[in-house]
Amino acid sequence: MAKIKANHALIKALKAWDIDQIFGIPGDSIDAVVDGLKAAEEDMNFYTVRHEEVGSLAAAAYTKITGKIGVALSIGGPGAIHLLNGMYDAKLDNVPQLILAGQADSDVLGTKAFQEVNLPKLFEDVAVYNKQLSDSSDVFEIVNEAIRTAYEKKGVAVLTLPNNLLNTKIKDTTHQMFDKSFKEPKKPEVSQIEKASELLAQSKKPVVLVGQGVDHARDEVKTFIEKFKIPAIVSLPSKCIISDDHPYKLGNLGKIGTKPSYQAMQSADLLILAGTNYPYVDYLPKKDIPCIQLDIKEEAIGHRFNVDAPIVGDAKVGLQALIEATPEVPERDFLKEMVNHKVTWDKWMAEDMKSEAEPIRPERLMHAINKVTNKDTIFSIDVGTATVWSTRYLQLDVTNKFILSSWLGTMGCGLPGAIAAKIAHPERQAVCISGDGAFAMVMQDFTTAVEYRLPMVIFVLNNQELSFIKYEQQAAGELEYGVDFHDLDFAKFAENCGGIGYTLKDPKDIDAVVQTAFQQSKPTIVNVHVDPNAAPLPGKILPEEAKNYMKWMYRSITEDKELKIDELPPMSEAVKRFL
Ligand SMILES: Cc1ncc(C[n+]2csc(CCOP(=O)(O)OP(=O)(O)O)c2C)c(N)n1
Numbered sequence: 001m002a003k004i005k006a007n008h009a010l011i012k013a014l015k016a017w018d019i020d021q022i023f024g025i026p027g028d029s030i031d032a033v034v035d036g037l038k039a040a041e042e043d044m045n046f047y048t049v050r051h052e053e054v055g056s057l058a059a060a061a062y063t064k065i066t067g068k069i070g071v072a073l074s075i076g077g078p079g080a081i082h083l084l085n086g087m088y089d090a091k092l093d094n095v096p097q098l099i100l101a102g103q104a105d106s107d108v109l110g111t112k113a114f115q116e117v118n119l120p121k122l123f124e125d126v127a128v129y130n131k132q133l134s135d136s137s138d139v140f141e142i143v144n145e146a147i148r149t150a151y152e153k154k155g156v157a158v159l160t161l162p163n164n165l166l167n168t169k170i171k172d173t174t175h176q177m178f179d180k181s182f183k184e185p186k187k188p189e190v191s192q193i194e195k196a197s198e199l200l201a202q203s204k205k206p207v208v209l210v211g212q213g214v215d216h217a218r219d220e221v222k223t224f225i226e227k228f229k230i231p232a233i234v235s236l237p238s239k240c241i242i243s244d245d246h247p248y249k250l251g252n253l254g255k256i257g258t259k260p261s262y263q264a265m266q267s268a269d270l271l272i273l274a275g276t277n278y279p280y281v282d283y284l285p286k287k288d289i290p291c292i293q294l295d296i297k298e299e300a301i302g303h304r305f306n307v308d309a310p311i312v313g314d315a316k317v318g319l320q321a322l323i324e325a326t327p328e329v330p331e332r333d334f335l336k337e338m339v340n341h342k343v344t345w346d347k348w349m350a351e352d353m354k355s356e357a358e359p360i361r362p363e364r365l366m367h368a369i370n371k372v373t374n375k376d377t378i379f380s381i382d383v384g385t386a387t388v389w390s391t392r393y394l395q396l397d398v399t400n401k402f403i404l405s406s407w408l409g410t411m412g413c414g415l416p417g418a419i420a421a422k423i424a425h426p427e428r429q430a431v432c433i434s435g436d437g438a439f440a441m442v443m444q445d446f447t448t449a450v451e452y453r454l455p456m457v458i459f460v461l462n463n464q465e466l467s468f469i470k471y472e473q474q475a476a477g478e479l480e481y482g483v484d485f486h487d488l489d490f491a492k493f494a495e496n497c498g499g500i501g502y503t504l505k506d507p508k509d510i511d512a513v514v515q516t517a518f519q520q521s522k523p524t525i526v527n528v529h530v531d532p533n534a535a536p537l538p539g540k541i542l543p544e545e546a547k548n549y550m551k552w553m554y555r556s557i558t559e560d561k562e563l564k565i566d567e568l569p570p571m572s573e574a575v576k577r578f579l
């Protein structure tokens with residue numbers, strides 16, 4: 001039988017799965033893989049990043065955007081450790097990912113060799129597939145198995161690869177056919193649909209919470225809410241499942257959510273959980289109302305809320321069946337009431353977006369961004385107050401992409417997401433919105449965007465503090481501590497890296513600067529000096545939170561000897577959100 005080098009067999013397996021983008025940093029224990037990539041450079045793009053974490057975060061974001069598995073590689077030891085954050089991001093957001101981790105040569109493994117870390121053990125918790133290669137002749141089969149498992153289990157597959165094993169010659173089995181088809185998802189049972197349909201038909205006040213499990217069923221979601229006149233709430237990553245201008249969409253739930261969403265949840269008589277395992281149970285109905293839950297994972301049923309009518313299987317099929325089985329509802333008072341609340345909420349939001357106050361209000365910036373982006377733009381949003389402003393004030397369509405680190409919530413996800421966006425769709429606008437703290441965690445990789453000519457616009461919300469945490473401390477009745485840092489000139493930084501930088505301080509310049517930034521053909525940073533006292537108030541202030549704000553004020557005066565009244569939102573704003 002013909003022979004092939006093991007590293008080339010590995011690359012052939014990647015190609016067989018249509019993989020053509022890899023992020024990472026080369027080095028000693030992964031050199032054999034990188035050598036294989038060099039030989040395949042015509043149809044395999046390798047992006048050298050400046051920090052492995054950016055590589056794995058970009059790989060996760062690439063999958064969130066395209067549905068295709070994202071791949072990152074690194075040396076073993078320190079590089080592999082750096083990868084962990086992006087791996088957990090993929091795990092928590094149910095995203096397939098392949099990690100190729102280098103390892104000390106097999107003949108010295110276990111001897112405390114240089115950079116030897118027990119990688120199978122390190123990755124045990126994060127991976128759905130976790131193998132260290134021990135026989136190079138298996139490499140083609142193992143890569144196939146890893147990728148198949150990652151797709152099937154929507155998680156992270158790790159191959160730990162002792163470098164010497166990939167430099168050997170093995171029998172060439174790479175021409176062999178292998179099965180790339182996946183099991184059809186389970187179809188919901190008829191009895192489950194009947195039960196759910198009965199509950200739906202009886203309900204006067206249904207509300208639906210929409211999650212990622214119905215991302216592939218956007219038409220069905222729309223038909224479902226329109227046929228049965230149901231107000232709809234979305235989970236954080238599901239903003240684009242229903243377009244923001246749909247009148248029945250009430251927005252998000254929880255701390256980043258809207259008041260009408262909270263009101264709908266608390267006054268509903270039926271909860272429909274559509275493809276979501278929403279974790280913030282405090283915001284789910286406090287009353288024990290009936291619940292229909294559609295989910296592909298049986299273990300998700302009843303996880304957060306008592307479920308009367310489970311629909312287990314592909315939620316798209318489940319929704320179609322429910323739509324067919326249940327008579328149309330011509331109109332519904334509950335919907336009208338909730339839509340009215342939403343109209344009021346939207347008026348408040350519109351007022352916020354008009355503010356010409358100085359320092360610049362983040363809401364006003366979002367308004368400017370809305371004006372210059374389009375239905376195609378991909379938004380990569382970081383963790384911090386940027387998450388709140390973007391979720392509330394960006395007006396998006398089902399055709400936009402809105403990606404974030406939803407359930408790991410790692411700071412620093414914004415820039416890697418925008419890099420992945422521009423690689424996946426060079427023709428679309430890529431926008432990153434980050435806080436100054438979050439951007440500083442990954443800013444070295446702005447040079448990656450410059451290097452690979454990935455034009456994007458990055459808005460850094462410069463408030464010289466960890467604002468989100470400041471408000472978290474206040475809402476917990478704690479004194480502010482450890483949340484301030486000094487100003488960094490992100491515009492100068494951009495220029496130093498070979499990109500373009502703007503500083504935005506005067507509210508009068510907002511529209512002009514934002515517009516100019518989008519006309520650039522190089523990666524661009526807009527360093528926006530935003531109001532540090534722009535409070536990302538929850539859609540609804542819970543009594544406990546109100547009590548804690550009072551406690552924080554009292555402690556600020558008595559213990560810090562400082563009245564931080566200017567950090568509080570205007571009284572009218574606070575009262576509106578509280579009542
Ligand atoms: C890696 C990581 N570290 C810490 C946190 C906790 N955290 C959440 S938001 C935040 C502050 C973000 O600050 P910044 O990026 O400046 O945005 P701002 O809230 O000031 O707008 C912190 C520290 C996190 N989510 N991820």
Ligand SMILES: [Mg+2]
Nearest residue numbers: 435436437465
């Ligand atoms: Mg900040």
